[in-house]
Amino acid sequence: MYFPYLRGRQFELIALRELLEADLIGDKIVPIIEPIKATSTLAKTLLSYSEKKHCHALIMNPEVGNFASTIRESEKQEDRVVMDIYRDLKSQYLIEAYIMNKQTPLQLEKRQDLSQLMIVNPKRDCMEDYLKVYTEMEPEYTLLPDDRTFSRKVPKSKVLFMDRFPKAPRNSDYSKNEDEFYSEDHLYYDTEGFRGFADYSIVGSDFSETGFAPLAVAIHIVYFDSDKILRVHHFVSDSNDDINDPAGKFGEAVSKLAEWVKVNNLRHTVGIDKFLECNRTGKYPGLGTVKKYSIMHHLELINRFLEGEI
Numbered sequence: 001m002y003f004p005y006l007r008g009r010q011f012e013l014i015a016l017r018e019l020l021e022a023d024l025i026g027d028k029i030v031p032i033i034e035p036i037k038a039t040s041t042l043a044k045t046l047l048s049y050s051e052k053k054h055c056h057a058l059i060m061n062p063e064v065g066n067f068a069s070t071i072r073e074s075e076k077q078e079d080r081v082v083m084d085i086y087r088d089l090k091s092q093y094l095i096e097a098y099i100m101n102k103q104t105p106l107q108l109e110k111r112q113d114l115s116q117l118m119i120v121n122p123k124r125d126c127m128e129d130y131l132k133v134y135t136e137m138e139p140e141y142t143l144l145p146d147d148r149t150f151s152r153k154v155p156k157s158k159v160l161f162m163d164r165f166p167k168a169p170r171n172s173d174y175s176k177n178e179d180e181f182y183s184e185d186h187l188y189y190d191t192e193g194f195r196g197f198a199d200y201s202i203v204g205s206d207f208s209e210t211g212f213a214p215l216a217v218a219i220h221i222v223y224f225d226s227d228k229i230l231r232v233h234h235f236v237s238d239s240n241d242d243i244n245d246p247a248g249k250f251g252e253a254v255s256k257l258a259e260w261v262k263v264n265n266l267r268h269t270v271g272i273d274k275f276l277e278c279n280r281t282g283k284y285p286g287l288g289t290v291k292k293y294s295i296m297h298h299l300e301l302i303n304r305f306l307e308g309e310i
Helices: 010-021 040-051 067-075 080-089 104-108 124-133 148-153 171-176 246-264 270-281 287-306
Strands: 002-007 032-034 056-059 094-099 118-120 141-144 158-161 179-183 196-199 218-224 230-236
Touching: 002 010, 002 141, 002 158, 002 287, 010 032, 010 040, 010 287, 032 040, 040 056, 040 080, 040 094, 080 094, 094 104, 104 124, 124 148, 171 218, 171 230, 218 246, 218 287, 230 246, 246 270, 246 287, 270 287
Parallel strands: 002 032, 002 196, 032 056, 056 094, 094 118, 118 141, 141 158, 158 196
Antiparallel strands: 179 230, 218 230
16 A cells, blocks of 8 residues: 655645545555645545545654644634534544654543544654554554564554655755655565555655745656656756746756657656646646646655556
8 A cells, every 4th residue: 555645735735625526546645634724635636535435644743844833723713614624523534643752741641442443653753752652452554664673563554654855955956966866665565574664755854835836847756667666757948047937947848758758658647638738839837737637646656566467
């Protein structure tokens, strides 16, 4: 199973919903959402997954954004968006997930059933706090890093959780290494005793609430090589001296992508087709949508692999 870990940015949520609505994400993919804000897009995405009877996980103690404070403030006003989110929390297809930290044992001590949860351990230092809560049982899923000591303590519910995206300091730096290794977790997770694997897709674990105009536009596309190892190819704009003309920068990057897809006879996905349409029409969809297309491509590709189509 694959557990893509995404923050609740609008373009990430829409990517998840559009994949679901197009039946391009199967039961072997369980998305995890760490919400930033209580938005109508978040509520609509959560409810759509429950209506489609598709399992999904929601981080109940997010470490980014202001979701928790927004929930507390809006709760008193019976805010419609918050009510919809609470309605999804009652769904049998929603898995409550908690990031393990020093406060998490206190948050969980009043719960009667701890076995139906998902626990996210982003680093090795989480083990002590995790074992305070789970001494005689395990949660449904335990996401943990590639650490043998931690793994030995969690024999049944463990899911390998790593940030596999090779983050560069600046977008322009991706041109120095346009094609590189991404992951082989999908090939070996089950033989190494894991129930599944998880990552941050092509976004990476870094988080910033404020956007900025980049000097360069970069498009990140994952693909399988001849050994079914995942690699990532970076398509970077050329006119990177200033922040002017992001549409032109995107045009330079997407034209490289279109040529690469043609030369390598890459199998198309909805995300790839969206990029090719932009190249054909000259349309600039905005940087958020560029990431949405890349995420959709990644998740559809992994779904095909898990379904035995690749």
